Amino acid sequence: MKILVCISNVPDTTTKITFSENNTQFNATGVQFILNPYDEIALARAIELTDGGNGSVTVINVGEVNTEPTIRKALAIGATDAVRINAKAHDAWFVAYQIAKYVKANPFDLILTGRESIDYNGTKVAAMIAELLDLPSVSIIKKLDIEGINITVEREIEGGKEVLTMPLPIVAGTAEGVAEPKIPNMRGIMSARAKPLTVIEPVEVKTFSEVVSYETPAPRGQVKLVPADDVGKLVVLLHEEARVI
């Protein structure tokens, strides 16, 4: 079983997000970058599925050289080898196109992504890769099991869930529940340095979107505190002032 896990390099969850150059650039100064938390879940499940030498796990990232610490972390957690496509990740379409090109030349049985990157929150890369490769995809899965050539996944729907089954290969985006993220151990960290990390150059592709600028949400006003012994006042405020009940 050959599994490809797409990984992105994102600002740590607790980062204070600021912008520079007239709000047109994300200000990365002093920001700690991490392996996208959902990609950690994908990686953990891929390692479980290939446990005991039953296949391999390749991680792939579209990014510049500064993403390599994150790639090494994925290798330390247990990926077999890594590929970096040497380009700035322009948008989901650009990333998906590069990865799909790679997969066409190097087929896999299963391609996993995270459900979304915590910076752009697109939930797009998985479905775009699948469409480019003419494969089934499920964008947000909570469970994943493989039996022979078939994969069964559980996906969330509004107010419920759906269980789907289909023949491999497919592309799926993992969410909480699929696996518990793994923490690299000392041996993993040592061996990560020796594992292959192949750098390849991107292919040309037209792009269809540009981030023009960013905005930060307007701060909420000062909280209005209602005394615990006058709860009725809250109901009045919600009805008359906020008009939400």
Place this chain on the structure above:
Amino acid sequence: MPVLVYTENAEGKFKKSTFEAVSYARAIADQNNTTLTAISIGDVNTTELAGLGKYGAEKVLNVSNGKLKNFINQAYAAVVAEAAKKVGAEVIVLSNSFSGRGLAPRIGVKLEAGVADGAVSLPDRSLGKFIVKKSAFSGKAFALVELTSANKVISLSPNSYKVVETGSTAAVEDFNPDVKASDLTTIIKEIVRSTDKVSLPDADIVVSGGRGLKGPENWGMVEELAGLLGAALACSKPVSDSGWRPHSEHVGQTGIAVSPNLYIAIGISGAIQHLAGVSSSKVIVVINKDADAPFFKVADYGIVGDAFDVVPKLIAAIKEYKASA
């Protein structure tokens, strides 16, 4: 540039998020004085379909094909792309629901269209550009994304655009494009839908509980409060991790993102990962016994007090208000 809107149904019925998408698509069509066609796939009756006219659709393409009864994104994307070609649509709108998120990117690839996911307002068409605002950095910012391609796909974030009723009925037309067998290899084994409850991503009001509620046995009052308000239930991550509540109720960065009119947080500290999923709520009420809980910093209204004292009082006050209303 004609507009096409994909109208998602659940068991033959359209939901509020679908009406939002149609109203939003209507407004985009009006920006350009053009037509709006809707496409529906599955088992939906003619009255329900024609009713989309109320929200501004002029025509509805009805795809009723046994093989397409249930949602399979690969096949549905092919059908929607065909419909877009048929009506010459350059803008395709859908709801950023769970299914919509699996569908929009595939339609984008088929039509070589830029995809704006999770739009929160109408596109800005000034200066001849097409700029869509979407939430980014897990709710901590918005990104203004310009779609530079001729075709454009926009998925609308639920609860960010008001349903507008214009009051006419739409013409319903059958549409039967061919579907490739290779697009239908997915088999749906099971669909579980709890119809008795308000669906969390669509809810106008959400009542949410955290670890401060001590255990699952204390959710009775939370459910009662939600029931009184017609609200959906939610919880923080540790609550679902501990199995007090189902994972489908977990909101936040790793759970569901919600943006209701009213979010009531009970016994939740307000960690940044929790706020990521709820900070775009219009009004936030926090009930917490610790006056220094970070949640109060982003709340509109707050009560510093013990939930086991405050919530029953709140239930009583709402009952009283309802009785007098």
